[in-house]
Amino acid sequence: MPPPPPITNTIRRLRFDHGEMTQQELAHRIGMTRQTIAAIEQNKYSPSLEAAFRIAEVFGVEIGEVFQWKKSGP
Amino acid sequence: MPPPPPITNTIRRLRFDHGEMTQQELAHRIGMTRQTIAAIEQNKYSPSLEAAFRIAEVFGVEIGEVFQWKKSGP
DNA sequence: CCGTCATGTATATTATTTTTTACATTGATG
DNA sequence: CATCAATGTAAAAAATAATATACATGACGG
Numbered sequence: 186m187p188p189p190p191p192i193t194n195t196i197r198r199l200r201f202d203h204g205e206m207t208q209q210e211l212a213h214r215i216g217m218t219r220q221t222i223a224a225i226e227q228n229k230y231s232p233s234l235e236a237a238f239r240i241a242e243v244f245g246v247e248i249g250e251v252f253q254w255k256k257s258g259p
Numbered sequence: 260m261p262p263p264p265p266i267t268n269t270i271r272r273l274r275f276d277h278g279e280m281t282q283q284e285l286a287h288r289i290g291m292t293r294q295t296i297a298a299i300e301q302n303k304y305s306p307s308l309e310a311a312f313r314i315a316e317v318f319g320v321e322i323g324e325v326f327q328w329k330k331s332g333p
Numbered sequence: 334c335c336g337t338c339a340t341g342t343a344t345a346t347t348a349t350t351t352t353t354t355a356c357a358t359t360g361a362t363g
Numbered sequence: 364c365a366t367c368a369a370t371g372t373a374a375a376a377a378a379t380a381a382t383a384t385a386c387a388t389g390a391c392g393g
Contacts, residue, residue: 192309207369221351223371230350233379234305235266238328248322254312281339295381297341304380307349 190231191255199244215239264305265329271300273318289313
């Protein structure tokens with residue numbers, strides 16, 4: 186089991202803000218499988234940059250609104 | 260040789276805009292190797308989302324200012 | 334000319350992401 | 364209760380990213 190990545194996301198909220206879009210539907214729109222969406226939502230790992238761009242595009246927002254970087258404190 | 264990814268970047272320009280920062284220096288700051296930076300600059304592949312966040316952080320800009328998504332035309 | 338620094342490049346190897354296949358759980362609905 | 368849709372999960376395989384090591388080139392200064 187890999188350590189959780191230092192990136193969180195709001196995909197779940199965005200899906201429901203967009204008419205309760207299912208994982209299936211989102212996955213289909215960006216050319217991924219449902220399992221991959223599920224894994225990303227649960228922070229099993231963070232997606233590739235390309236996948237991140239496509240997800241943001243589906244919801245019409247910036248990448249920063251989908252994924253949040255946890256900086257290491259000063 | 261893999262096909263070039265549909266993402267371009269402005270790392271090269273950003274480096275020179277920031278005091279001609281070398282690939283070595285950038286790589287060191289984000290915990291990557293010089294070869295990886297070189298490969299990304301030349302679009303051999305696109306970085307992980309985490310790497311992308313760290314690069315943007317170094318230059319103090321949004322991810323969208325470092326990486327540009329080429330949408331498929333209408 | 335010689336050495337050094339920055340970069341390009343190549344190959345092999347490791348790590349990470351994604352797919353595929355498959356089964357379990359939960360909530361709604363007939 | 365049976366069924367269906369949406370989600371969680373798991374293991375193996377495929378695809379992609381990243382490292383390590385190594386050698387080459389051009390620019391630049393001593």
